[in-house]
Amino acid sequence: MTDAPIIELEGITKTFGTGAAAFQALKGVDLAIARGDFVAVMGPSGSGKSTTMNILGCLDTPTSGTFRFRGVEVQSLSRDQRSMLRRRYLGFVFQGFNLLARTSALENVELPLLYRGETKKARREAAERSLDKVGLLPWASHTPAELSGGQQQRVAIARALAIDPIAMLFDEPTSALDPEMINEVLDVMVELAQEGMTMIVVTHEMGFARLVADRVVFMDEGRIEEDCTKEEFFGGERGSRAQEFLSKILAH
Numbered sequence: 292m293t294d295a296p297i298i299e300l301e302g303i304t305k306t307f308g309t310g311a312a313a314f315q316a317l318k319g320v321d322l323a324i325a326r327g328d329f330v331a332v333m334g335p336s337g338s339g340k341s342t343t344m345n346i347l348g349c350l351d352t353p354t355s356g357t358f359r360f361r362g363v364e365v366q367s368l369s370r371d372q373r374s375m376l377r378r379r380y381l382g383f384v385f386q387g388f389n390l391l392a393r394t395s396a397l398e399n400v401e402l403p404l405l406y407r408g409e410t411k412k413a414r415r416e417a418a419e420r421s422l423d424k425v426g427l428l429p430w431a432s433h434t435p436a437e438l439s440g441g442q443q444q445r446v447a448i449a450r451a452l453a454i455d456p457i458a459m460l461f462d463e464p465t466s467a468l469d470p471e472m473i474n475e476v477l478d479v480m481v482e483l484a485q486e487g488m489t490m491i492v493v494t495h496e497m498g499f500a501r502l503v504a505d506r507v508v509f510m511d512e513g514r515i516e517e518d519c520t521k522e523e524f525f526g527g528e529r530g531s532r533a534q535e536f537l538s539k540i541l542a543h
Contacts, residue, residue: 296323296359297457297489298347303356305342305513316342317353318513324458324491329484331500331521332493334510335536340493343510344462347491349377361457378407382451382459386466388443390435390450396422397431400450407454421449425479441472448479458489465496497540501525509533 305317317339324330332340345351346358349365352373358365360380365373377383390399400418409417422428425445435443444464451459461480465473477499484490484503494500500507500521507524509517511532517524529537 295325297326297361298322298324298491299357299359300343300346301357301359303343303346303353303358305339305346305351306354316513317346319356320510320513320515322508322515322518324489326457326489327487328506329490329504330492330506330508331504332491332508332510333495333500333536334516337512338510339513340510341462344383344460344491344493348381348383348460349373350383378403378454380454380457382448382454382456384444384447384451384459384461384464386463388435388440388447388467390443390446392435395432395434396427396438396446396449399435399446400453403450403454417453417455418449421453422446424452425449439472440468441475444468444472444476445479448476452483458491459483461490461492461494463493463495465494495540497525497537509536511536 300320300322303317303320304315306313306315308314320339320343332343334340342351346353352366360376365376368376391402397418400421401414404414404417419428419431422431425448427442427445427449430438430442435446438446464480465476468476473496477496480490480492481503504521507517507519507521508515509524516530517533524533
């Protein structure tokens with residue numbers, strides 16, 4: 292890991308709506324991610340985790356504050372420039388798999404490369420490498436309906452990997468899966484982390500975070516309340532909201 296952050300958020304706010312109906316989802320978020328970091332983002336529903344991820348993934352823009360990616364101020368870019376940044380450098384894996392239903396696993400993985408203007412040969416080679424990476428090359432011709440939930444999410448990870456991203460963002464990637472399918476997705480993510488991929492993961496999987504994360508970021512009511520090592524978060528002194536959250540999760 293290097294000391295220089297590749298991703299920086301400074302004073303990020305996000306407000307939805309206007310006037311009396313306005314809701315401030317983020318209230319001054321500061322976050323720095325260095326290459327090779329694995330950051331687990333935790334917090335109760337409505338704490339601002341997904342809003343933060345959408346800003347990091349260039350799917351939304353902040354109301355105020357500064358978002359730098361490799362030194363470039365992203366909030367100042369045009370929509371097309373943000374889309375280009377996302378397609379070139381950021382792999383995003385969502386809670387829902389977001390696969391095209393009537394399209395094969397291979398074609399789903401090729402899709403971001405098609406948008407990027409890659410040649411058919413380059414698309415095919417990259418997609419096959421990515422499917423092989425997640426253990427699904429033999430299922431390349433299958434449609435999503437012919438795959439389990441765990442396999443579909445692994446296809447989604449392969450699709451994010453195919454662009455050779457600088458960083459990968461995962462927004463609760465296992466929450467839509469049956470319990471027996473969760474580990475096959477987490478195993479792929481553990482392997483990526485061990486290879487040094489920069490990863491920001493919203494998750495409630497405590498064992499996974501303890502095993503793999505370098506840092507834990509705990510959010511509550513639109514703010515980052517804790518940003519510390521996993522040892523400090525799981526074993527040290529925590530704020531009352533983080534303690535309450537952990538107690539509820541671990542009680543299940």
